[in-house]
Amino acid sequence: MAKTGKTPVRFERNRDVQDTRASAKRTATRKAEPVRPPGGNRHSGAAGRKQAAAKGLRAPSCDLDLGVIGNGTVNALIDARGRICWHCVPAFDGDPVFCSLLSPRIGDAGFFDVELEGETAREQGYADNSAVLVTRLAAEDGSRLEITDFAPRFKQHGRIFHPMQLLRRVRPLAGSPRIRLRLRPLTGYGSRVPESTFGSNHLRFRLDPLVLRITTDAPLPMLRDSLPFLLDDEVHIVLGGDETLHEAPGEYFRAALQATLEYWQEWVRYLSIPAEWQDAVIRAAITLKLCQYEGTGAIVAAMTTSIPEAPDTVRTWDYRYCWPRDAALVVRALNQLSATRSMEEYVRYIFNLSVKDEDGMAPVYGIHFQNELPERRETHLAGYRGMGPVRVGNEAWKQRQNDIYGSVVLAATQMFCDRRLVAPGDETAFRRLERCGNAAYGLFDQPDAGLWELRGRTAVHTYSAVMCWVACDRLARIAGWLALQPRAHHWRQRAERIRAAVLKHAVHADGHFVESFGGEDLDASLLLLESLRFVAADDPRFVRTVEMVGRKLMRDGYILRYAKPDDFGAPTTSFTICNFWYVEALAAIGRKDEARAWFEKLLAMRNPLGLLSEDLDPKTGELWGNFPQTYSMVGLIHAARALSAKWRDIL
Numbered sequence: 001m002a003k004t005g006k007t008p009v010r011f012e013r014n015r016d017v018q019d020t021r022a023s024a025k026r027t028a029t030r031k032a033e034p035v036r037p038p039g040g041n042r043h044s045g046a047a048g049r050k051q052a053a054a055k056g057l058r059a060p061s062c063d064l065d066l067g068v069i070g071n072g073t074v075n076a077l078i079d080a081r082g083r084i085c086w087h088c089v090p091a092f093d094g095d096p097v098f099c100s101l102l103s104p105r106i107g108d109a110g111f112f113d114v115e116l117e118g119e120t121a122r123e124q125g126y127a128d129n130s131a132v133l134v135t136r137l138a139a140e141d142g143s144r145l146e147i148t149d150f151a152p153r154f155k156q157h158g159r160i161f162h163p164m165q166l167l168r169r170v171r172p173l174a175g176s177p178r179i180r181l182r183l184r185p186l187t188g189y190g191s192r193v194p195e196s197t198f199g200s201n202h203l204r205f206r207l208d209p210l211v212l213r214i215t216t217d218a219p220l221p222m223l224r225d226s227l228p229f230l231l232d233d234e235v236h237i238v239l240g241g242d243e244t245l246h247e248a249p250g251e252y253f254r255a256a257l258q259a260t261l262e263y264w265q266e267w268v269r270y271l272s273i274p275a276e277w278q279d280a281v282i283r284a285a286i287t288l289k290l291c292q293y294e295g296t297g298a299i300v301a302a303m304t305t306s307i308p309e310a311p312d313t314v315r316t317w318d319y320r321y322c323w324p325r326d327a328a329l330v331v332r333a334l335n336q337l338s339a340t341r342s343m344e345e346y347v348r349y350i351f352n353l354s355v356k357d358e359d360g361m362a363p364v365y366g367i368h369f370q371n372e373l374p375e376r377r378e379t380h381l382a383g384y385r386g387m388g389p390v391r392v393g394n395e396a397w398k399q400r401q402n403d404i405y406g407s408v409v410l411a412a413t414q415m416f417c418d419r420r421l422v423a424p425g426d427e428t429a430f431r432r433l434e435r436c437g438n439a440a441y442g443l444f445d446q447p448d449a450g451l452w453e454l455r456g457r458t459a460v461h462t463y464s465a466v467m468c469w470v471a472c473d474r475l476a477r478i479a480g481w482l483a484l485q486p487r488a489h490h491w492r493q494r495a496e497r498i499r500a501a502v503l504k505h506a507v508h509a510d511g512h513f514v515e516s517f518g519g520e521d522l523d524a525s526l527l528l529l530e531s532l533r534f535v536a537a538d539d540p541r542f543v544r545t546v547e548m549v550g551r552k553l554m555r556d557g558y559i560l561r562y563a564k565p566d567d568f569g570a571p572t573t574s575f576t577i578c579n580f581w582y583v584e585a586l587a588a589i590g591r592k593d594e595a596r597a598w599f600e601k602l603l604a605m606r607n608p609l610g611l612l613s614e615d616l617d618p619k620t621g622e623l624w625g626n627f628p629q630t631y632s633m634v635g636l637i638h639a640a641r642a643l644s645a646k647w648r649d650i651l
Helices: 045-054 220-224 249-269 278-290 324-336 341-356 404-416 427-443 462-481 485-505 524-528 540-552 576-588 592-603 630-643
Strands: 067-070 075-078 084-089 095-098 111-116 119-126 133-139 144-150 154-156 159-161 165-174 178-184 195-198 202-206 211-216 235-240
Touching: 067 133, 067 144, 067 278, 111 133, 111 144, 144 249, 154 249, 165 249, 178 220, 202 220, 211 220, 235 249, 249 278, 278 324, 278 630, 324 341, 324 404, 324 630, 341 404, 341 427, 404 427, 404 462, 427 462, 427 485, 462 485, 462 524, 524 540, 524 576, 540 576, 576 592, 576 630, 592 630
Parallel strands: none
Antiparallel strands: 067 075, 075 084, 084 095, 084 111, 111 178, 119 133, 133 144, 144 165, 154 159, 165 235, 195 202, 202 211, 211 235
């Protein structure tokens, strides 16, 4: 690795075309603010939330005001003070060596932070167009410091270098900052403090899955024993596998930082972004890229487990796995931005699964192709804000969700017609996908748990049936592109039969679609029927559906995924992506001004770094659910593209 000089890091600039409310609440830089007590909120408790709601403000959750770093092998979540509060090893779904986000019962542990004596203010942002996070802390005596965090990712030796490694630099900016480095890992899902050893310039922690080595150029007692010291020069920390670092930590950090910045900025440079809301889309795209596991191509739904969907609910799930449905939406979003390599890697993952599971696909898989994900509770973690249970694994693998076959075909479709690809889809790949089509055709009118993964009831869900139609429809298109006319005719006939069944059984007497065959209720997935090309935007049945969803599923200004009580009662938070679906649907039926206003409102709900979780509280705007949620970031990208002015109109 080439040695370089000191690398200046700039925060992202605010460059959106319109100076809107969302731009004003923007996300790229977290402004300096008074220090909040750990775990607290600027509006703490119910009274604070009501006060914020009365003022039309979001009541910010300190806990999910988090930044994300990663490199395709590991990721980490970092709070406003620069505390690493979530980091799993050796991969996305591993044991969280830093797990303070889920409140370890063991006490003050499960994190790595930099404690500045007399801290009074902080700001945080990403280095321009990258996954490099910069945190700046200020003390009452005027001293200031900067923390730079990232996971190395760059091209080296003809491949992508993405080790199980986090890099951290702490450097003084002004005055004489006095700090403590508090490195307090746990293992066994927060059950115990790992045994440790040390050498002249490193610490080693014996975790359950591996040995973690931390190499530093700080005096070792300062890191090992958390001794306070005067920060009069840069300190560098390399946290990763039990491998000797063969160069000075400072040299390694600077070279890796430069190469990682260049990687991300080049990746962003070639994105095909909309003219408006550029920063929001770029941040969403980088976040989606960070959710793809480089080793297999799997795309996880989120980086966390068990952040509840709402306060004090048992709806706590492990999202560190790959749902073909969610992943397909991620691939579509990145494809729209011309980031097609994610599609190629994901299709490789799916084809590996199709060879493995000849009897049909499961709704969710592990990132290493696991098709069984037994669910257990980890009692040594009290949960997010103490709201357990904390779950590992996900029982959804046992369910029948018939939409997944269409999701797989949809994710792969572009590879058969995109001439930019080095290895486009061929007849062999098509034959593999036909397995999904056969399964979809056999299941389109069969009951399933649906995309909302209902645990207590089944039905013939309209969305699942439409996705079975998608599988057959897209296979017909692919066969046409490959000049396989008999197969194109075969799949077109099957698609037409499914479409006729949906139109017969899933349209209410009042002229709108319903969530299940012969049913009366609605759900937000019906908003997708136009974008999936099942109906035209001006189809009266779709227009009526959009109107009815807005009337029946809206609570306190936000869209619920469904209103009918499920296994755990009636939903109380809004599933974030449903609001973006509503925005797209409004735009499609010609209500663009209304759609833009909705979109701006949703942008204002992002955390200060531009990220979204799974759910939001309609009354307070607080973020809930696993984080960062790929679904939500996908929704942002699609909505921005649907609403943005064309480049030619602003240049």
